[in-house]
Amino acid sequence: MAIAGKETPRERYRAQLRAEIKQHAWEQIAAAGAAGLSLNAIAKQMGMSGPALYRYFAGRDELITELIRDAYRSLADTIRATADSGADLAGLGHALRAWALDDPQRYFLIYGTPVPGYHAPDDITMIASEIMDALLDAAQPGGTPADTPGDSRLEAHLAEHRGWAANHPAPPAALRRALLFWTRLHGILSLELAGQFTGMGLDPAELYTSELRHLTR
Amino acid sequence: MAIAGKETPRERYRAQLRAEIKQHAWEQIAAAGAAGLSLNAIAKQMGMSGPALYRYFAGRDELITELIRDAYRSLADTIRATADSGADLAGLGHALRAWALDDPQRYFLIYGTPVPGYHAPDDITMIASEIMDALLDAAQPGGTPADTPGDSRLEAHLAEHRGWAANHPAPPAALRRALLFWTRLHGILSLELAGQFTGMGLDPAELYTSELRHLTR
DNA sequence: CGCCTTCGTTAGAAGTTATAACTCGATCGC
DNA sequence: GCGATCGAGTTATAACTTCTAACGAAGGCG
The missing domain is CATH 1.10.10 (Arc Repressor Mutant, subunit A)
Structure with missing residues (x-):
């Protein structure tokens, strides 16, 4: 470029x-x-x-790896652009969902069922940590302190096992928020995209925004 | 039999x-x-x-469908047996994780990336609702009322969209608990089984039990 | 005991990934 | 401009895959 x-x-x-x-x-x-x-x-x-x-x-595998790379790149750019436009964690959550719904299989290329043997190249894991960095940035402000004994126990664990955020100054409370943002929203999103909610008669968006409110409360 | x-x-x-x-x-x-x-x-x-x-x-597809059916059956039996042995929601959570770690690909056969065209036979969706029923049973006691405005809004939505639990007398608070049990634990579990936590230096079990404590608090 | 169902075989069609060998055209150096 | 070289796309082929068809052989059943 x-x-x-x-x-x-x-x-x-x-x-x-x-x-x-x-x-x-x-x-x-x-x-x-x-x-x-x-x-x-x-x-x-x-x-x-x-x-x-x-x-x-070089072959089918290389093509797929390239697509995975592009998918990561697209997600990282989306998250970063949303964050740069001044959005908070809730904004990132909505951007994530929109991005996922836009192309479910692209989401699954990143977060779907892995092939047992496969190991992503290093540059892809770099993009992954880039995403995590943006999440940690957004999880910083409004750092809700632990409000239950369970929360504080997790924060204590994260304070000692913060290898994934070694280069980030976020406090344990932000680490916890970013992590739960990731796992909880992924839980809903992956089930929704996989169609596990169809026929249940509930609105996944309602569940999603409820969790998002809970995370950014 | x-x-x-x-x-x-x-x-x-x-x-x-x-x-x-x-x-x-x-x-x-x-x-x-x-x-x-x-x-x-x-x-x-x-x-x-x-x-x-x-x-x-009849072919590869039928074999895979049969394996999916067996996977659902195995999970439903495990959950039901755990519940019948007097375990609470936390016990179900630990049983779920043990079952998933025992054979990750079996877990992914149920909750992994779906093939766009595929629709599970009716008897499989029956087993799926059997699992949901067991979850709702366990989510009944200790029904924590909504403690945030966001929670109560979700409960209001679930009270009106409870098609998936039509035959179950669980109150909205239990519906919410069972649903969050499912989505939150699946979020962590699927990321862990996919290896998304490897190299991060944190212990997924710690995160898992933290969420479980939070759900059963 | 004889029939007949069912099992397992080989042969083959249609698809896939991937390699090798070859042709042809474009580009690059002189 | 002209020749040599590099690269794109071709066909042929090997080694796979799922799956159908036709056949032989073995078993159980009346």
């Missing part, structure tokens, strides 16, 4: 085709999930035949 | 072989996830070749 225009036409074409491949991949994933993604089908859709895609991605 | 012994030896053999197939399937799923399950590989492991398995399952 910094020094543009220095790219050869070949690199332009290559980048453009890579993007086009990923575009088709996202459509397939939205339709049939990540397990139903087929390189062959993408190639057919693009009018070229099979192995041509291997010029652009 | 009721009138046993009336089965022909063929039916016995058939049931035994079906069970053996499922056993190998579980091992494969534990090793490579549901996406990595291969009928062919199972057949090879059992010393028979390929299409023989189609005598016992």
Whole structure:
């Protein structure tokens, strides 16, 4: 992005085709999930035949990893942009839900069922901690002190096990808030996106905002 | 189960072989996830070749559906047995976590990333509501009334949208407790099983029991 | 004892990922 | 401008997968 225009036409074409491949991949994933993604089908859709895609991605796994990276990047940018626009933790919560509902399978690419063997590359875990940082920033103000014995016990644990927030000056109360923000909202969101609430007759948004109110009270 | 012994030896053999197939399937799923399950590989492991398995399952989808059914059945039995042994909501929470840690992929078969097209058969949703019933039973006693305006608003919503608990006499406060039990614990559990906490240096069990204390306070 | 159901086999179609070898066109250096 | 080189896309092929079809062989049942 910094020094543009220095790219050869070949690199332009290559980048453009890579993007086009990923575009088709996202459509397939939205339709049939990540397990139903087929390189062959993408190639057919693009009018070229099979192995041509291997010029652009080493294989199916690399394509999926790239999509996971993009998903993380998109979430991190969304969270960061929302935070920079002055939103509080509640604002982040609503932004998270909107982002998830916008493309459920993209959410599941990040937080869904993992493949036992798979380990994300380091740069992806960097983005993940970037997200956590933004959460910790937003969890700072209005730091509600522990209001139950259970809360303070958790805060004590977090005060001693804060490796994940080592570079962040947030106090234990903020650590606890950020963590609960993550786990509680993910709990509702993942069940909602998986359709576990359908047929129950309740409104997930009501549950979600209730938890959000509780967290930012 | 009721009138046993009336089965022909063929039916016995058939049931035994079906069970053996499922056993190998579980091992494969534990090793490579549901996406990595291969009928062919199972057949090879059992010393028979390929299409023989189609005598016992109509196809890969039916086998997976059967495994999902068994997973639900196992969870429902575990929850019900724990509840019948006099455990309270906290006891159910610990039983749930133990059950999930015992076989993470089995947990993900129920609560993991859904395949967009898939709809569970009715008998499976019956088991799901059986689980919810046990939760509602346990959420009954010690029904903490709403202690924040947000809580009471959620309870008001649940009082009017209680289709999922239509056959259960639990008051709105119990509905809320059971629901939060489900979503909050699932949030932590699914992130833990997915390995999202690894490298963070915190103990998921601490977080889990903290939420559990909070729910049963 | 004979029939008949059911099991397990091999053969094959249609799909997938992925590699190898090759052609052709564009780009780059001279 | 011209030749050499690099890279895109092709087809062919191997090794998988699910799943159907047709066949042989073994068992249980009347």
